[in-house]
Amino acid sequence: MSNTQRKQFPFSEYEPQWQTFWLENNAFSVPNPGELEFDPQRPKYYVLDMFPYPSGEGLHVGHVEGYTATDILARYKRMCGFYVLHPMGWDAFGLPAEQYALKTGQHPAITTKRNISRFRNQLQSLGFSYDWNREINTTDPNYFKWTQWIFLQLYGSWVNPASGKAEPISTYNGKDPDSVRLAYVAEMPVNWCPALGTVLANEEVVNGRSEVGGFPVERRPMRQWMLRITAYAQRLIEELEGLDWPESIKLLQRNWIGRSEGAEVIFRTDSSTLNVFTTRPDTLFGATYLVIAPEHPLTGVLTTSHRQAEVGAYKKAISSKSDLERTDLNKEKTGVFTGSFATNPVNGEKIPIWIADYVLMGYGTGAIMAVPAHDERDFEFATKFSLPIRYVVAPTATKSCEPISGCFTGEGAAIHSPLIEGLPTAEAKRQITAWLEKEGAGRLAIHYKLRDWLFSRQRYWGEPFPIIWEQGQHYPLDSTSLPLCQPEVADFKPTDTGEPPLARAKEWVHYSDAAHRETNTMPQWAGSCWYYLRFCDSSNSSRFVSQTAEQYWMGGGKPGGVDLYVGGTEHAVLHLLYARFWHKALFDLGQLSTPEPFQKLVNQGIILGSDGQKMSKSRGNVVSPEHVIEQYGADSLRLYEMFVGPLEQMKPWSMKGVEGVYRFLARVWRLAFKEDQEGHWDVSSELKDIPMTSGQLRIVHGTIKKVTSDIESLSFNTAISQMMIFTNEFTSASPCPIEALHILLRLLSPFAPHLCEEAWSKLVLRFPNFESSASRQVWPEYDESLLIENEVELVVQINGKVRSRLLINRSATSSEIESAVLALPKVMEDLAGKLPIRVVVVPNKLVNIVVH
RNA sequence: GCCGGCGUGGCGAAAUGGCAGACGCAAGGGACUUAAAAUCCCUUAUCCGACAAGGGUGUGCGGGUUCGAAUCCCGCCGCCGGCACCA
Numbered sequence: 001m002s003n004t005q006r007k008q009f010p011f012s013e014y015e016p017q018w019q020t021f022w023l024e025n026n027a028f029s030v031p032n033p034g035e036l037e038f039d040p041q042r043p044k045y046y047v048l049d050m051f052p053y054p055s056g057e058g059l060h061v062g063h064v065e066g067y068t069a070t071d072i073l074a075r076y077k078r079m080c081g082f083y084v085l086h087p088m089g090w091d092a093f094g095l096p097a098e099q100y101a102l103k104t105g106q107h108p109a110i111t112t113k114r115n116i117s118r119f120r121n122q123l124q125s126l127g128f129s130y131d132w133n134r135e136i137n138t139t140d141p142n143y144f145k146w147t148q149w150i151f152l153q154l155y156g157s158w159v160n161p162a163s164g165k166a167e168p169i170s171t172y173n174g175k176d177p178d179s180v181r182l183a184y185v186a187e188m189p190v191n192w193c194p195a196l197g198t199v200l201a202n203e204e205v206v207n208g209r210s211e212v213g214g215f216p217v218e219r220r221p222m223r224q225w226m227l228r229i230t231a232y233a234q235r236l237i238e239e240l241e242g243l244d245w246p247e248s249i250k251l252l253q254r255n256w257i258g259r260s261e262g263a264e265v266i267f268r269t270d271s272s273t274l275n276v277f278t279t280r281p282d283t284l285f286g287a288t289y290l291v292i293a294p295e296h297p298l299t300g301v302l303t304t305s306h307r308q309a310e311v312g313a314y315k316k317a318i319s320s321k322s323d324l325e326r327t328d329l330n331k332e333k334t335g336v337f338t339g340s341f342a343t344n345p346v347n348g349e350k351i352p353i354w355i356a357d358y359v360l361m362g363y364g365t366g367a368i369m370a371v372p373a374h375d376e377r378d379f380e381f382a383t384k385f386s387l388p389i390r391y392v393v394a395p396t397a398t399k400s401c402e403p404i405s406g407c408f409t410g411e412g413a414a415i416h417s418p419l420i421e422g423l424p425t426a427e428a429k430r431q432i433t434a435w436l437e438k439e440g441a442g443r444l445a446i447h448y449k450l451r452d453w454l455f456s457r458q459r460y461w462g463e464p465f466p467i468i469w470e471q472g473q474h475y476p477l478d479s480t481s482l483p484l485c486q487p488e489v490a491d492f493k494p495t496d497t498g499e500p501p502l503a504r505a506k507e508w509v510h511y512s513d514a515a516h517r518e519t520n521t522m523p524q525w526a527g528s529c530w531y532y533l534r535f536c537d538s539s540n541s542s543r544f545v546s547q548t549a550e551q552y553w554m555g556g557g558k559p560g561g562v563d564l565y566v567g568g569t570e571h572a573v574l575h576l577l578y579a580r581f582w583h584k585a586l587f588d589l590g591q592l593s594t595p596e597p598f599q600k601l602v603n604q605g606i607i608l609g610s611d612g613q614k615m616s617k618s619r620g621n622v623v624s625p626e627h628v629i630e631q632y633g634a635d636s637l638r639l640y641e642m643f644v645g646p647l648e649q650m651k652p653w654s655m656k657g658v659e660g661v662y663r664f665l666a667r668v669w670r671l672a673f674k675e676d677q678e679g680h681w682d683v684s685s686e687l688k689d690i691p692m693t694s695g696q697l698r699i700v701h702g703t704i705k706k707v708t709s710d711i712e713s714l715s716f717n718t719a720i721s722q723m724m725i726f727t728n729e730f731t732s733a734s735p736c737p738i739e740a741l742h743i744l745l746r747l748l749s750p751f752a753p754h755l756c757e758e759a760w761s762k763l764v765l766r767f768p769n770f771e772s773s774a775s776r777q778v779w780p781e782y783d784e785s786l787l788i789e790n791e792v793e794l795v796v797q798i799n800g801k802v803r804s805r806l807l808i809n810r811s812a813t814s815s816e817i818e819s820a821v822l823a824l825p826k827v828m829e830d831l832a833g834k835l836p837i838r839v840v841v842v843p844n845k846l847v848n849i850v851v852h
Numbered sequence: 853g854c855c856g857g858c859g860u861g862g863c864g865a866a867a868u869g870g871c872a873g874a875c876g877c878a879a880g881g882g883a884c885u886u887a888a889a890a891u892c893c894c895u896u897a898u899c900c901g902a903c904a905a906g907g908g909u910g911u912g913c914g915g916g917u918u919c920g921a922a923u924c925c926c927g928c929c930g931c932c933g934g935c936a937c938c939a
Contacts, residue, residue, distance in 0.1 A: 363938045721875035795871045800920045
């Protein structure tokens with residue numbers, strides 16, 4: 001279809017008009033508790049999109065998909081009488097604006113403002129029913145004031161092991177409060193990216209390269225702000241339970257947190273003790289050597305003098321390797337012998353201690369006992385270095401006298417293990433752990449893969465830390481001094497000495513003669529960790545969210561507050577884990593009323609290009625929403641993205657498919673209007689205030705039922721199919737009962753709001769019950785009794801194959817049905833005198849006759 | 853390697869234990885038109901048969917459970933996503 005093609009209905013005229021109307025009338029703004037027009041009796045529904053980073057690229061068809069889904073829910077719930085919180089905002093701190101600033105010298109705030117304005121216009125051109133009064137922007141000082149305030153809450157609290165909850169740091173009685181704060185400073189090896197000039201979180205590093213830009217990342221020790229998310233590891237796993245999230249996402253989070261239960265075992269050496277972590281304490285008798293990580297603090301002590309040269313060379317070689325090289329699974333195992341031995345507590349045996357980079361300092365205790373017979377990695381290492389392999393677990397099917405070879409990692413029965421001989425693995429673990437505890441040689445231990453969250457960045461365009469330094473000690477700023485804004489700088493690059501760009505603002509850094517400001521900034525995730533809370537009360541200047549607003553919008557008797565949260569899978573472990581962590585900490589501190597942020601989570605699938613490939617500029621298969629709106633209208637774009645397939649599924653784009661839904665909308669339009677000679681659309685003369693036939697009633701009420709349940713289950717594609725069936729039915733109705741259209745326009749209005757508003761506002765000229773506007777109508781209800789037909793058609797099967805059909809009254813009993821079916825000529829013919837062995841009757845559906 | 857998801861016409865899909873292919877696209881035929889576009893109507897999984905009547909086959913492959921399986925179970929194959937020396 002060319003641009004000059006005459007439009008089948010005047011969407012390009014009315015769509016912008018309705019968008020302006022909604023905007024100017026604040027049509028979708030919703031009151032908060034305590035406000036004048038607020039009715040406390042009404043239920044709430046909080047439906048949220050993952051807010052976008054306002055990139056220079058503008059809106060993408062992928063955004064439109066998720067945003068349309070939530071908009072349908074929002075409009076539907078409003079019509080059902082809910083107060084609907086459906087807000088939008090901008091996750092506007094971040095690298096691209098800063099990179100652009102580096103190149104052009106333009107302040108990121110200017111770029112950000114321009115991009116936001118473009119994004120907002122694009123969203124408005126799709127008719128999304130956001131409450132724009134609640135719009136937020138993470139880079140706005142009135143917003144990040146509270147991001148900084150939350151940081152101070154984390155800084156000022158710790159997780160008390162006794163309660164398992166965050167408490168004010170004042171309840172901590174130990175000597176060094178700084179060692180337990182939820183926000184703390186640590187000198188640690190970090191992911192330093194030279195190209196980006198910053199450190200990155202583990203989650204931002206993919207295969208040894210930066211997620212943004214794909215630049216190499218190296219390990220380097222630096223002083224950094226950390227958030228103690230590991231204190232919440234257990235709760236972050238357990239409390240997934242009560243959430244309506246896809247199982248796959250829950251699993252992704254569980255795997256990321258990576259809980260493993262086992263034992264720490266103490267091995268004595270001549271000079272010290274070595275603590276190792278194992279999930280298989282039942283294999284202790286099979287430990288033939290120990291391995292410690294190259295970064296382990298005891299490497300020096302344990303290396304004997306004549307091994308020093310070799311160990312030193314090995315450690316040096318390792319430290320120069322990138323993470324990518326170190327974690328390459330295909331590479332051969334490497335390691336060196338320290339010269340020392342350790343004593344196995346269960347049998348007093350002396351076993352050699354090795355250093356190898358297949359043991360990671362960051363997990364467990366950075367030391368392992370190697371049981372090559374029952375661990376693949378140890379097996380590989382032992383084979384290469386000719387270390388002994390001792391079998392201590394027999395697969396239960398095998399008799400213990402049979403020889404075992406290779407590596408057996410499964411569970412079985414303990415053998416050659418005096419304390420636990422013959423016990424099944426689970427029991428063996430329990431008994432040996434109990435024995436170790438009794439002997440003071442070990443204890444039950446749980447470790448997590450999850451690491452603390454590296455929270456500082458050497459960037460300009462982020463929230464400054466409300467922290468000052470005095471004589472090497474950090475102190476919080478008073479919350480009354482917030483927001484702490486970034487200073488103006490002439491250059492957004494890090495300084496030559498590697499300090500963050502904020503260090504360039506000497507006056508700003510100078511807090512007093514004795515103290516200076518922290519010059520790191522927070523990562524982009526900070527602002528998105530709590531934005532859903534700010535939406536509840538976005539203009540509050542005295543609190544991050546008022547308690548009444550938070551209790552109303554986040555309440556509802558479930559663990560999570562947001563009723564529906566829609567966004568991409570790419571945030572499965574980053575944003576969603578961070579936000580849960582902040583939420584729990586604030587909940588513990590009494591600032592929030594629910595333990596979880598998001599009750600129901602749905603991931604929309606990716607929209608591929610029409611070639612089935614991921615959309616990208618380089619492939620030239622990118623579809624621009626603006627272009628589609630221009631040709632087919634916003635309603636068509638919305639409807640197409642919902643019709644093309646299930647929300648959560650990956651689906652290719654098809655312009656022909658857009659034309660299909662466009663034609664459907666045109667048919668709906670022509671139900672209401674007919675075009676005259678001059679090209680004006682007049683209300684159709686077919687429309688009459690007449691009752692519907694019983695057949696029409698059945699379709700209308702069947703459609704109400706299906707569309708309602710399909711919206712509730714987010715099955716928008718089948719809801720649209722049903723409305724197409726409805727429309728096809730009435731296209732040929734002459735005259736056409738106006739009641740049918742009155743219902744259809746309400747059912748369709750969440751999907752195609754512009755068309756429905758326009759039609760509604762024109763139809764009122766002839767039919768007075770089209771008063772007010774379509775989006776202010778009450779959702780139609782269906783009458784179940786109208787769906788039931790007296791006569792039902794039964795499928796008649798013989799041995800599971802359809803052989804005939806039977807029309808029969810739905811009140812017929814099973815035996816009546818059976819005799820009626822057996823009397824059918826076709827059935828008698830097919831049976832040819834044979835007697836049925838069995839007749840299965842499924843009421844109102846089918847009869848199956850079983851014969852030999 | 854481990855974990856998860858998916859596999860149905862020419863295409864997007866529907867049906868989650870009861871008529872496989874709703875709805876849409878594409879294709880073909882017809883009506884309207886001087887003509888075209890748009891619109892409206894019909895056909896459209898596949899094979900045998902005559903485009904009939906009637907019948908066979910068919911939801912990645914091979915088995916199983918069941919009166920009955922796209923749907924449940926077991927074993928494979930393929931594609932997609934996540935994790936990746938986590939002891």
